[in-house]
Amino acid sequence: EKGGFDHFMLKEIFEQPRSIADSMRGRVQAAEGYLQLGGLRDYMDQLANSQRIVIIGCGTSWHAGLVAEYIFEELARIPVEVEYASEFRYRNPIIKERDVVIAISQSGETADTLAAIELAKAKGATIFGVCNVVGSSIARATHAGAYTHAGPEIGVASTKAFTAQVTVLTLMALAAAERKGTISNSLLRQLLAEMDSIPAKVEKVLESAAKIREIAQIFTYARNFIYLGRGMNFPVALEGALKLKEISYIHAEGYPAAEMKHGPIALIDEDMPVVVIATKDSSYEKVVSNIQEVKARKGRVIAITTEGDKHLPDMVDFVIEIPKVHEVLLPLISVIPLQILAYDIAVMRGRNVDQPRNLAKSVTVE
Numbered sequence: 001e002k003g004g005f006d007h008f009m010l011k012e013i014f015e016q017p018r019s020i021a022d023s024m025r026g027r028v029q030a031a032e033g034y035l036q037l038g039g040l041r042d043y044m045d046q047l048a049n050s051q052r053i054v055i056i057g058c059g060t061s062w063h064a065g066l067v068a069e070y071i072f073e074e075l076a077r078i079p080v081e082v083e084y085a086s087e088f089r090y091r092n093p094i095i096k097e098r099d100v101v102i103a104i105s106q107s108g109e110t111a112d113t114l115a116a117i118e119l120a121k122a123k124g125a126t127i128f129g130v131c132n133v134v135g136s137s138i139a140r141a142t143h144a145g146a147y148t149h150a151g152p153e154i155g156v157a158s159t160k161a162f163t164a165q166v167t168v169l170t171l172m173a174l175a176a177a178e179r180k181g182t183i184s185n186s187l188l189r190q191l192l193a194e195m196d197s198i199p200a201k202v203e204k205v206l207e208s209a210a211k212i213r214e215i216a217q218i219f220t221y222a223r224n225f226i227y228l229g230r231g232m233n234f235p236v237a238l239e240g241a242l243k244l245k246e247i248s249y250i251h252a253e254g255y256p257a258a259e260m261k262h263g264p265i266a267l268i269d270e271d272m273p274v275v276v277i278a279t280k281d282s283s284y285e286k287v288v289s290n291i292q293e294v295k296a297r298k299g300r301v302i303a304i305t306t307e308g309d310k311h312l313p314d315m316v317d318f319v320i321e322i323p324k325v326h327e328v329l330l331p332l333i334s335v336i337p338l339q340i341l342a343y344d345i346a347v348m349r350g351r352n353v354d355q356p357r358n359l360a361k362s363v364t365v366e
């Protein structure tokens with residue numbers, strides 16, 4: 001049932017070209033500029049005309065929400081707040097008319113997310129769900145929604161559910177932007193065409209698995225890791241750190257790269273591996289200077305770079321290349337090497353990657 005893979009997690013990482021495609025199937029026709037999310041049809045005006053979007057979730061789903069924040073604000077020009085469901089529900093949140101809540105949950109059973117939905121509903125908000133399990137409690141509690149079609153996720157560490165969530169949330173943001181008129185027809189078509197190319201690009205990253213394993217071997221016994229990214233890649237840094245800590249039990253922290261000098265830089269010495277997402281996007285130059293700051297303190301840098309970057313390989317210790325893609329869609333590609341790196345390190349440390357200690361696949365208690 002693991003399809004020839006050693007673990008469900010690895011199988012699920014390698015399923016992502018398909019699970020991303022499945023999450024777009026029937027919803028996008030790039031060539032015609034067609035985009036339609038069936039489950040949102042009657043609620044598109046509420047989404048597009050919302051004054052504010054509050055996204056709630058836990059763990060990896062919360063990270064998908066942080067990615068969506070950038071996309072919704074950039075394309076649909078709707079202010080977004082992303083909240084941990086557990087924090088949102090216990091602080092008398094301000095919910096106004098024309099506020100929309102988007103709840104993200106792979107299992108659809110997370111207790112805090114469900115309770116946060118009930119609270120927001122009682123205050124009159126319209127609730128959208130992005131769930132992977134059809135008919136789950138959260139899916140049933142929402143007014144409307146768009147399922148992720150990642151298929152069953154067995155590994156406790158979420159991988160293909162994350163990329164499916166980001167895929168669906170991107171489609172939601174594009175649909176809202178189209179309805180609102182905040183995106184040009186040409187950009188919409190360009191982004192839909194780029195989304196079509198994502199599965200093949202993910203496939204390309206998966207081909208680097210052997211190279212990533214070599215890097216993992218070198219850092220198997222590290223005691224700490226730092227992950228840095230900016231803009232769209234900041235939530236990816238958080239997600240990379242979460243993956244590593246939950247399955248390898250190595251202490252790992254994700255930071256927005258520019259925050260490093262406000263504290264974490266004190267941790268950097270020759271024993272500290274620093275994973276930097278340094279793709280050719282609007283933050284590139286800034287990230288390059290953050291890398292220089294790390295190198296000046298002898299940190300060991302593993303950089304995720306855009307294919308063909310000639311400059312970074314000379315500056316850093318290890319490079320993992322990913323294909324070029326429009327900035328808005330970067331997280332779908334840049335997270336893949338971080339999933340593989342975490343997996344390899346955990347396996348090399350002899351961890352039970354599919355069922356890490358103390359963790360459950362679905363957290364039905366608060």
Ligand code: F6R
Nearest residue numbers: 059060061105106107110157158
């Ligand atoms: C991380 C992980 C957890 C879940 C979180 C939310 O790999 O699996 O952090 O993302 O428990 O679960 P769902 O999405 O089912 O609500």
